[in-house]
Amino acid sequence: MHTVETVLLVLMLGALTGIVARYIRAIPLPLIQIALGAAIAWPQSGLHIAFDPELFMLLFIPPLLFADGWRIPKREFFALAKPILLLALGLVVFTVFGLGYLINWMIPEIPLPVAFALAAVVSPTDAVAVSAITRNLGMPDKTMHILEGESLLNDASGLVALKFAVAATLTGTLSWSAVAKDFIWMALGGLAVGAVLGWGFSYARSTITRRLGDVAATQMVLLLVLLPFAAYIVGEKIGVSGILAAVAAGIATNFADLDRSSYVSERLQTEGTWSLVEAAFNGAIFLLLGLQLPAIIGVPLHQAGDAWWILVGYVAAISSGLLFMRWIWITLGVHGALRRAHHSGKMAERPSLLLNLATTFAGIRGAVTLAGALSVPMLLNNGEPFPARGMLIFLATGTILFTLVMGSVALPIILRRLPTPGEPPTVREERLAREASCMAAMSQLTLSDEDVQSHSPEWVAMKQEVMGHLAQEYRNRLQMLDDGTGIATSLESTREAPEIVLQRKQRYVLELEMRIWCIRAERDAVYAERHQHRINDDTLRHIVSELDLQEVSMRKRLTAARRAAGVVPG
Structure with missing residues (x-):
């Protein structure tokens, strides 16, 4: 099958599985896509795609x-920076060393540097899979x-750790001072390159x-869509984290x-473009992962014969050790930071053993692990x-499947047992932001001296009538927080005198113009709320x-209304 046909097929299957997942809510979308990819690749005559890790990392x-x-709310991201960094950096280091020694002890034929490489490969988490499961x-x-926030940063830290583990395997030597120096350069350099380009x-x-x-x-x-590719390529070219x-x-x-x-x-x-890109690329990633399964898992299990259960046991042991180390780190290293964030008002939910357990099982691995x-x-x-390259790839892929299945089973059970939260702070923030936007819109409903002097008394009276109507509508919204988009005025009134019909049309034009002014005042007020950190990015984007x-709707109606009333845009 040609490359173009393959790409089109993967995109089509990604869209179809997204629709199917709406009907089969009990199974997370990533699992459906992985299973479908494996199903169409398993037969000898099935779909087989050569997986190029460098191309994959660049494109997806x-x-x-x-x-x-x-998209991530920046206020929460910076407010919760300490627990995020503890998970994205501290947990990766803890996992590489702890799991690396465990793998080397359990499977002696895997050298210690290769065991560290495998531990580094499985350290990054996949927020896409987590959000799909917990939606x-x-x-x-x-x-x-x-x-x-953890998944944003630990991809880089995990892949950097992999780079140094592979280098140690290739050269037989490893300088910890050089590792620390290179890591700081790659991390800070990558952030600087991205910030400058952005x-x-x-x-x-x-x-x-x-x-x-x-x-x-x-x-x-x-x-804008091309910007992330440019940032990644420039970063990789100068030797920092793309x-x-x-x-x-x-x-x-x-x-x-x-x-x-x-x-x-x-x-x-x-908004529309990024929604499309995310849906298409996320679907393609998990389908491609499924397409690799027959070659990665099927062949080693077949070669193992009756000892296949040993390989499965290795996967279960490594995955369980991975989750256990995550639970230890969250309980001992991150719990205190979460508790302090809760007491300072940065985190609404109180940290608990049950919430720690949910955070543990949310450490699902995904496409970055396979690519690494x-x-x-x-x-x-x-x-x-x-040494042991085939075993490394097999165990990493098995870990992806194990954490996906465990997360799909355990997270729904755990989250149902969490105490029912009260009203989230963001809901109250959104309500206050809407109130502020209504007040800002009402402040625009004034009659200036210029209006009185430059227009006829009839026009002034008509504008006062419109302002009164809109002011009452906004007062109602302040009471009910309705969206206030209904307009009862009709352009059609064939039974009235032509001059009355024209007056109605002109009034309708004026009302639409004033509504647009009010909408812009509302939007400016909402942006002001975000600048003052009273709301987060999610609330801003929603309103x-x-x-x-x-x-947009008002503009289209205004264009038609002006044409009908014979009004020239001012």
């Missing part, structure tokens, strides 16, 4: 991590933010759109977006085969999306 990982960095189960918001793109975009407005929205969105560069570019771009409240078309296109395992070289520097859709 940067846009997804960029989108995660762009409707009620994972506490702040805990989910911690898991998302801010540079945002500055150029702002310069262009100040002159052109929203007419170049499509081109700006296309350049993954962290993509993450930092997403975070920097999101901060710049806080000053772009008036670009409605670009914002709507950006397959990136291990085939040969040593002296031309000999890399602004509603206002953008309302404004």
